[in-house]
Amino acid sequence: MSKLEEALMPIAGKISENRYLLAIRDGFMLAMPLLIIGAMSLLFANFPITGYGDFMKGIFGTGWDDFFNIPYNCSMALMTIFVVMGIAVSLSKYYDIEPVSTGVTALVCFFIVTPFWMNYTPKGTKSNFFISSIIPTDWLGSKGLFVGMFTAIIVTEIVRQIIHRGWVIKMPAGVPPSVSKAFSALIPAFFAMYAFNIIRLLFTYTPYSTVHMFIFKILQQPLTSLGATYPASVIANFFMQLFWIFGIHGSNVVGAVTQPLWYSLQAENLAAYQAGKALPHIVIQSYQDLFIQLGGSGATLGLCLSMIFLCKSEQCKKIGKLAIIPGIFNINEPITFGLPIVLNPIMAIPFIIVPLVLTTVAYFSMATGLVPRLSGVLIPWTTPPVIGGFLVCGVRGAILQIVELLISTLIYLPFLKVVDKSYYKEEQSVPAEAE
Structure with missing residues (x-):
């Protein structure tokens, strides 16, 4: 027992203290109220009782479920937006840098690498149409989750490095704090936004066209497919319980790795x-x-x-x-x-x-x-x-x-x-x- 404890404690310590995993976990927690409200809205629109839909339609008429579907579409279906903000804010607090401006910068950088176009094939046809000046909501939901997580972490690190080097605009002492904060965020935001703009441009010359498609095909799809398996669930639960036996919060340690995968799969089911x-x-x-x-x-x-x-x-x-x-x-x-x-x-x-x-x-x-x-x-x-x-x-x-x-x-x-x-x-x- 003591030998096993000696082997597990350092591993658990490193995982539970990893700033990026902690930021991802806390970022999801910050977004959780909106995600729960959105998911519950969809439940109210599709309550699992036979005849529920017909009953509601008889009272409120056709389209009654839009009352619940719209809150879902504006919350759970856009989960990556909230997670990006949550992770960036959490990691910023860890570094003791201004969280709101960093979170907003991370969100802007996420939109920079998100395509403002899509290919659309109407049902019942083989024609493919290119539509521009829109944001496909697929990338704002579970499909864009990994890009969102990476973006939040990278942007926060860029902002931290710029601030650490003192490359910020410092206003005189008499300037109001809100104005001073706005100008101090200017240079870090500039570097972060144009770094991601260069990344966006480089990916247009690849077969994937966008960062989203690259991450989804190369990383997110294989990882989520693996995380959705029975063996993955067994292994995760084994280690959760093993850590708990030694007084280590196994759900937090293992969950730091599994939760991003399982929440992504949850959103796909929804x-x-x-x-x-x-x-x-x-x-x-x-x-x-x-x-x-x-x-x-x-x-x-x-x-x-x-x-x-x-x-x-x-x-x-x-x-x-x-x-x-x-x-x-x-x-x-x-x-x-x-x-x-x-x-x-x-x-x-x-x-x-x-x-x-x-x-x-x-x-x-x-x-x-x-x-x-x-x-x-x-x-x-x-x-x-x-x-x-x-x-x-x-x-x-x-x-x-x-x-x-x-x-x-x-x-x-x-x-x-x-x-x-x-x-x-x-x-x-x-x-x-x-x-």
Whole structure:
């Protein structure tokens, strides 16, 4: 155990302290309120109840769903815009440079490398039309996510280097701060914008034509395809749990790598759902949040219930009662550190096994069609089990969560009994020692 801890701690430390991964994570978090509102808007437009659409149409008439689709199109469908701003602002704060102007500069640079044209083929025809003076919204959504992340990081680094070298316009002391900030941002913004303009120009001489197409074909498509697989989900969950056993927040460490991929896949599912197309992916962020982490990392909600109703020791019962309410909302630090699971070789075994089993059950339930794939609607990870499953997959999603809750309980129970027996024995020996 100690040798494994010695091997993992440096790796976890480097990942969890990496400024770029932290900025990406925090950038997504800054954009999260808008993404959730947009995804929930699409859910209201396509609620998973038979007859819901006809019922709403009968009350509000044709086109009623535009009331919800427009907020979706202005938020979730434009997610890269918000993520670019979020990452640039987060990284700027890390460097202690002015975040707002850096975020705006990053957004402008993103638009510089984004094509203002598209090729369009109308349905039912073979004719291809070149349309200029427009921005294809595809590149503002999930398809442009990797370009957005790279742009935010590179622009922030350019701005930092320019400021570090003192290449800024410094105004006299009597000038208002707002004016001084505007002029100090001028030279860094100039360098960043024209650097990206040169990059845009260079890519017009390549077979890819744009930075977006190059990144999408060479990097984003292969990575997201890999991240969408069953083995990737198993490996990610294995390391999440392994880090947790040593008291390291595994979801934050591994999630810094997986979340950008899984959110991108989530957005692709949501776009397909809105268009009425087949959902392309099983493994997305909500799949992880709702079907693998029932009650938090390690799927410990069933463990909490077992501690309350099946344990003899007062210690287990009390910890279970304290942990059950947070556990319903997928927060499980009370049980992780209270039972404890951290540095507990007995409970570490099911803590690793349960998510891997649930990954297998959920993946193949969706792959075989027993349960529909997730629509891509992004609901808060704190949504209680059964409710969350219903919102993203309908009734069968709720049933799958119940089945998973039973499976996780059965796996945890034998190991919990060993711990409970030990605690109960200690409790019984206390009065005897006192006598």
